[in-house]
Amino acid sequence: MTTPSELYQGVILDHNRAPRNFRPMPEATGHGEGYNPLCGDQLSVWLRQDGEQITDVSFQGSGCAISKAAASLMTTVVKGKTRAEASAIFDSYHRMVTGRGGPADDLPPKLAIFAGVREFPARVKCATLAWHALKAAMDEGGGAPGR
């Protein structure tokens, strides 16, 4: 049995209260939108790429603690990574939150706090919304919904 405090760990609450890289990015090279039709939440993700490398990433929007913390932690994790590395992290993270295998070796440890989300299928979308928007931003397909 999960308790509220197990799902809402301190790090998640911290990032919810004080999200990192929470700002628009006028000089962005890519932009993606995530929209959750279930709750009406939406967020924007911006990034700057130098060749294959993501040199800066930011987000803004409204959302629940899970989606905001997931977006915030995502920005801290993918900054400095290549597109391929970021995609690989998302795949691994996605497997974890959907309960299809535990956290893989290549998953940055700080993302493991979202493992509890697998017990809440309705919240998987919250945990992955920013990542889908990031993908859209990397594909420079701004406006693609985060489904």
Add this chain to the structure above:
Amino acid sequence: MTSTGSAGTTAGVAEDGLDVSRVRRDFPFLRARINDHPVVYLDSAATAQRPRAVVEAESDFALLEYANVHRGVHTLSQRATARYDQARERVRRFVGAAAASEVVFTAGTTAAINLVARSHARPLLRPGDEILLTEMEHHSNIVPWQIVAQEAGAVIRVIPVTDAGELDLDQAAHLIGSRTRVVAVAHVSNVLGTVNPIPVIAELAHSVGAVLLVDGAQAVPHRRVDVQALGCDFYAASAHKMYGPNGIGFLWGRRELLEAMPPWQGGGGMIEVVSFDQTTFAPPPARFEAGTPPITQAIGLAAAVEYLEALGWEAIERHEATLLAEATRRLAEIPGVRLIGNSADRVGVVSFVVDGIHPHDVGTVLDLGGVAVRASHHCAQPLMRRFGVTGTVRASFGVYNTLEELDALVAGLHEARRVFGG
């Protein structure tokens, strides 16, 4: 067990007249445990649980008497037809319709509204004509009108909602005019629980020759509906909001309006004579019931009507008013909880937000304590924008809810505030 003050009790006949412990025995679902807690189901406005009597009426029919309707000469088909017709008659009496032929079975409220938008409104809409909606409508009473308005070049106008969560009738009087063809309004708001003054709106609509459609989805489980007294022209509702099966609802329409409407779906059962040159359509309601209808569900809907009427409207209203008053009082006491809407005339629906905690997170914490609420925009995004929120937490009450269950709701909200450091 006795009660004190004005509060009802869960055991024995409460002073509000509803024997809730007996009612609860009719709903086996309520014995379920969710996340190691007894279920506290406060989401009846999304869909209500079904009593044994409804499910047994459906299963008895399905297991012992099932056949298609209006088709066979055999005994079973004739019996099924009779049961289906009886269900229609039950609904006729339930809403106070003049004739059973004014009751069309549909897949639900959404389908009923779409039927009116498509078959009544679309043929008569001209460019510049107006459809008047309200700011508190469910998406199902917005989108069908937008679709036909767009096709016809018609304009959507919207009656605003006041801070109390009521329709601004002064504005309504200004918004309605000679170009208004249809007024479509919820009888009861699915978010605020507000009961709208339908007779007043009906008079307004009819003063300019417009027809009034009432979305009754949220009203039918709570209040006795009398379409004559309401003065509307169409009334749409769903069985699953009133302790009946999902997959069926109904549209009541004034006979002359239904008779003037073309069919919206073609198929078997809605015709008189078919050739490849021409088809003559059956009169209402068959005209609007193409294909094999939801027969078993109609039997279940009739059983739900019987169940509600056996409980008695007065007892239901009093019980729910007690729950609503107590819930409102206790929620208002919790720091950081802001109630949305406080109309004087309301059914058992409470919407609120908690400072600094997203409705989804509130919903998850409550769920972990076994409390089922809805946390979202409730398919009423314009109303969310009106109140400056993306969503709310909504607790909605049914005949089976108790004052003790409010303890679990309140405890869960305190827990959410603790977890989030409120």
